[in-house]
Amino acid sequence: MAAEADLQFDGWRVHRVSGEMERAGKTCRLPQQPLRILIELFDSAGEIVTREQLVTVLWPQGIVDFDNGLNVAVRKLRVALEDTGDSPRYIETLPRVGYRFIGTAGAPRVEAPAPRAKRLSRRARLSLALMAVAVLVLIALSTWRVTHPAAAKARHIPSERAREYYLAGLSQRSRRDINAAPLAIASLEAALREDPDYPEAWAVYADVISAAVIRQEMTPAEGVPKALSSARRAIELDPDLPQAHFSLGEIYLDHQRDFAASRIELERARELNDQLGRLWHHYAMWQGHQGHIEEALAYIRRARELEPMTLLYSVNYGLLLYNARRYDETIAFLEPLVAANPNFDQARSVLARAMIATGNFAGAQEQLRRRKMAGMNQSEAGYLAAKLGQREGALQEIERLESRGRAGFGVAYDIAIIYAALGEFDAGCAALAKAIDDHSVLLGWMRLDPRMDALRGRQCFADVEKKVYGQ
Numbered sequence: 491m492a493a494e495a496d497l498q499f500d501g502w503r504v505h506r507v508s509g510e511m512e513r514a515g516k517t518c519r520l521p522q523q524p525l526r527i528l529i530e531l532f533d534s535a536g537e538i539v540t541r542e543q544l545v546t547v548l549w550p551q552g553i554v555d556f557d558n559g560l561n562v563a564v565r566k567l568r569v570a571l572e573d574t575g576d577s578p579r580y581i582e583t584l585p586r587v588g589y590r591f592i593g594t595a596g597a598p599r600v601e602a603p604a605p606r607a608k609r610l611s612r613r614a615r616l617s618l619a620l621m622a623v624a625v626l627v628l629i630a631l632s633t634w635r636v637t638h639p640a641a642a643k644a645r646h647i648p649s650e651r652a653r654e655y656y657l658a659g660l661s662q663r664s665r666r667d668i669n670a671a672p673l674a675i676a677s678l679e680a681a682l683r684e685d686p687d688y689p690e691a692w693a694v695y696a697d698v699i700s701a702a703v704i705r706q707e708m709t710p711a712e713g714v715p716k717a718l719s720s721a722r723r724a725i726e727l728d729p730d731l732p733q734a735h736f737s738l739g740e741i742y743l744d745h746q747r748d749f750a751a752s753r754i755e756l757e758r759a760r761e762l763n764d765q766l767g768r769l770w771h772h773y774a775m776w777q778g779h780q781g782h783i784e785e786a787l788a789y790i791r792r793a794r795e796l797e798p799m800t801l802l803y804s805v806n807y808g809l810l811l812y813n814a815r816r817y818d819e820t821i822a823f824l825e826p827l828v829a830a831n832p833n834f835d836q837a838r839s840v841l842a843r844a845m846i847a848t849g850n851f852a853g854a855q856e857q858l859r860r861r862k863m864a865g866m867n868q869s870e871a872g873y874l875a876a877k878l879g880q881r882e883g884a885l886q887e888i889e890r891l892e893s894r895g896r897a898g899f900g901v902a903y904d905i906a907i908i909y910a911a912l913g914e915f916d917a918g919c920a921a922l923a924k925a926i927d928d929h930s931v932l933l934g935w936m937r938l939d940p941r942m943d944a945l946r947g948r949q950c951f952a953d954v955e956k957k958v959y960g961q
Contacts, residue, residue, distance in 0.1 A: 497528065497529065497532045497595075498595065498596055499532070499580070499593040499594055499595045499596065500579070500580065500593045500594050501513050501514065502571070502593075504520065504525070504528065506525075506529055509521065509522065509525040511570065518570065520567070520570050521566060523548055523559075523563040523566070524563050524564070524566045524567035524570060526547055526548060527544055527547075527548070527563055527564060527567055527589075528567055530543065530544060530547055531581065531589055531590070531591035532591050532593075532595070534591065535591045535592075535593070535595055536590065536591070536592070537590065538584060538587060538588050538589070538590050539588050539589055539590065539591075540587060540588035541560060541586075541587070541588050541589075542588075543588070544560055544588070544589070545560060548560065548563065561761070561764075564581070564583075564589065567581065568581060578592065579592070579593065580592060580593040585753060585757050586785070645728070646687055646688065646689060646727065646728065648681075648684075648685045648688045648690075648691070649684055649685050651684050652681045652682075652684035652685035652688055652691065653681070655677050655678070655680040655681035655684060655691075656677070656678065656681040656688065656690065656691045656694070658673075658677040659674045659675075659677035659678035659681060659691070659694060659695075659698070660674075660694060662674035662677060663694070663697070663698055663701075664800060664801070664802075666801045666831055666833065666834045666836075667831070667833045668833065669707070669862075669863060671698065671701065671702050671705070671707055672707075674698045675695070675698055675699065675702070678691055678694060678695040678698060679695070682695065687727055688727075689723075689724045689725075689727035689728035689731050689734060690724070690731065690733060692720050692721070692723045692724035692727065692734070693720075693721060693724040693731060693733040693734040693737045694733065694737075695720045696717045696718075696720035696721035696724065696734075696737040696738070696741065697717075697733075697737045697740065697768075699713050699716050699717040699720065700713070700714075700717040700737070700740060700741050700744065700745065703717065703744075703745065703929075703931070704744055704866050704931050705836075705863075705865040705866050706864075706865060706866060706868065706894070706899050706900075707865075709897070709898035709899055710745060710898070710899075710900060710929035711898055712898075714741070714745045714746075714929070717737075717741050717745070718738075718741055718745075720737075721734055721737045721738035721741055722738065724737070725738065730762055731762075732758075732759040732760075732762040732763040732766060732769060733759070733766070733768070734759075735755045735756070735758045735759035735762070736755065736756055736759040736766070736768060736769045736772050736773075738755045739751075739752045739753070739754075739755030739756040739759065739772055739776070740752070740772045740775070742755065743772070743775060743776055743779060743934065744775075744931050744934065745929065745931065747779075747933070747934060747958055749776070749779070749780070749959070752776055753776065756769065756772060756773050756776060760773070765796060766796065767792075767793040767794070767796035767797030767800060767803060768793070768797075768800075769793075770789045770790070770792040770793035770796065771789075771790060771793040771800075771802065771803050771806065773789045774786045774787075774788075774789035774790035774792075774793060774806065774810070775806070777789055778810060778813065778934075778935065778938060779934035779935065779937070780937070780959075781937035781938055783810065783813060783814045783938060786810050787807075787810050787811075787814065790803060790806060790807045790810055791807070794807060801827075801831060801834060801837075804823075804827055804837075805824070805827070805834065805836050805837045805840060807823070808820050808823050808824040808827070808837065808840050808841070808844075809840050811823060811844075812840055812843055812844050812847070812940070813935065813938035813939060813940070814938075815847075815940055817844045817847045817848050818848065820840065820841070820843075820844035821841065821844045821845065821848070824837050824840060824841040824844070825841065828841055828857075832860070833862065835861045835862055835863050835864070835865060836865055836866070836867065838857040838858070838860060838861050839857075839858075839861065839864070839865070839867035839870050840867070841857050842854040842857040842858050842870050842874070843867075843870060843873075843941075845857065846870075846873065846874055846877055847940060851874065851877065851878055854870075854874055855874065858870055858871055858874065866931060866932065868891055868894070868901055868904040869887075869891075869903075869904035869905075869907040869908055869941075871883075871887050872884045872886075872887030872888060872891070872904070872907075872908035872911075873907055873908055873911050873941060875887060875908075876908055876911035876912045877911055881912060884908050884911070884912055887908060888905055888908055888909070891904055891905050891908075892905070895928060899929075900925070900928045900929035900930035900931060901928065901930065902921045902922070902924035902925035902928045902930050903921075903922065903925040903930035903932045903933045903936075904930070904932070905921040906918045906919075906921035906922040906925060906942075906945070907939075907941045907942070909921055910941070910942070910944035910945050911941070911944065913944075915944065915945065915948065918944070918945055919945060919948065919950030919951075920950075922936075922945060922950060922951065922954050923950060923953070923954055925954070926954060926957055926958065933954075933958065934958070936951075936954070936955065936958070937955070
């Protein structure tokens, strides 16, 4: 008879104290951390147990890298339960939220005893023993490869010349004093000509091309297929390269609004290496597109902690503060950033938005006047003109944007913002509906963007939101 301390489900019997596990006559012992996770989940069967709850149970005094430690402990539990496939049988993961026990509680079924087998010869027993040892070795190797993906296969070693081009591309990608995107693209293309099998170069090339489309330096028709094929080529060359997965995840997010596919790629990258700032940056943007502002802010802070010198993360932290309607904080954060980087046009655009929100129209005008490139932020000048009551100036900006639209750029979302600020809501609704198909990359911010408040609550906004998010 099973002790009351036993956990019993789907043929498994697990002792709460010792961690001894038994199923179908086989026994093993579960380590303490995976055991404590299993107990928490089993005792709350069918309910979500958050990651924070599990961290508190496992590390009541706190540790520095609890997030990674929890991932490892859950992985050990899955391996012990043989629950590592794509369709979980016992432990369901709710990414970034927690876990849920989905097994069937109850005593294991007692099978009828099998007929007594004929005694095997000594040679047959020896053969079976050797086969069992081989199977155990294969299982051990498989488990080791899962927990050590970077060592599962030899990494590609690029040529020295290709690596120099690649490093130059990385450096140029991060520049904000000039528009260095063409330089970065040229360097990465040179790296790939030198070494076509260089997965890291393909991944960064995908990222740079995607960013060029976002900043409206390249049309979606030209850039998105190129970015997609480059990211997929990187994964083909090295399935365990995290940069390739989060680059593909970003492309799915910004250019295809395939949130489910994007999340899968970001989660895969996180499993491989959760110490990369760009991963957390892209994940912050994913959370922002969902309307999860606090999660987005937490993730972008993590990106900045890992790579504090990367200006992209700083400006998008300011963008998230703006979308959280913390305008004074946005201004206080971005003003010194712009002072230190006067050619950082993207930061000036977000700063101008926050100044408009606080009524500092003169300050916003000055920021927009000093921009050299509008980039992705095409609506600010027209939005400011509308707020100042300058209808003709706002309409002229709409005409300029419509011209860009005819050239193949996604501008309908920007036009919707200007029309809404003018109080022309029907025209704003019509433009917002067009943004679904014209590759307006900023459409993903519609749930948070304060400039959408004039249309928020209208049926057209609800209709577009449903098409974008499928809800």
